[in-house]
Amino acid sequence: MDGNGRWAENKEKPRYEGHQAGLKTLSKVIEFVYKYKISHLSVYAFSSENWLRPNSEVKNLLTLFEKAIDDNFNFLIENKICFHLLGNISKFPKSLQKKIENLKDYTRKNNKFHFYLAANYGSREELLFAAEKLKIHRKPITETIFKKAMYVPKLPDVDLLIRTGGETRLSNFLLWQSAYAEIYFTKILWPDFNKKNLDNALSFFDKKVRKFGKIN
Numbered sequence: 001m002d003g004n005g006r007w008a009e010n011k012e013k014p015r016y017e018g019h020q021a022g023l024k025t026l027s028k029v030i031e032f033v034y035k036y037k038i039s040h041l042s043v044y045a046f047s048s049e050n051w052l053r054p055n056s057e058v059k060n061l062l063t064l065f066e067k068a069i070d071d072n073f074n075f076l077i078e079n080k081i082c083f084h085l086l087g088n089i090s091k092f093p094k095s096l097q098k099k100i101e102n103l104k105d106y107t108r109k110n111n112k113f114h115f116y117l118a119a120n121y122g123s124r125e126e127l128l129f130a131a132e133k134l135k136i137h138r139k140p141i142t143e144t145i146f147k148k149a150m151y152v153p154k155l156p157d158v159d160l161l162i163r164t165g166g167e168t169r170l171s172n173f174l175l176w177q178s179a180y181a182e183i184y185f186t187k188i189l190w191p192d193f194n195k196k197n198l199d200n201a202l203s204f205f206d207k208k209v210r211k212f213g214k215i216n
């Protein structure tokens, strides 16, 4: 969900207003995706490298996460959405960690729609986390065994990866899971991303013939 800061700067607003606008976009996108009966949605909200941003911005983002959980708690429960966290939350403030754990607990049995929030997430860290867990494994490690050692084994392979904001890189997001993802880059800044943009990305995906290394 890239482009919040530039969206705000273009409007001569402080960057946090861009993040606030980005959160509104996220709520709308969740609704559209849910209505389309897509069953898994992952979003990259905060990377393990984002700690390098100015303290005030990091603080704003963490406060916004708490607000987002408070504001959407009932929505997730009412719509039978299962909430998953991808990442290492031990560096987050205790109050935020508690809210995340609580939300995971309350929604763990839901299976209509799976929402994965990548927060303090880095794909290399995730791969190391899995490798570390498997250190004592005596038998040969298969893809299935490796997958089970990752943050959320339930997370399926990525079909469509959308990056807004004009950059054409993955920035350490779901590298293992995106091995065969169709990747859609758009210059639209995340707060401006709307239903039409989502539909464009989905029709880009629909046109793809996915061969997974085979001829047909």
Ligand code: IPE
Pocket: 001, 002, 003, 004, 005, 006, 007, 045, 046, 047, 050, 061, 165
């Ligand atoms: C993405 O927007 C949101 C987060 C990383 C939290 P940015 O904050 O990266 O926005 P730009 O790239 O500066 O426009």
Ligand code: MG
Pocket: 002, 003, 165
């Ligand atoms: Mg950015």
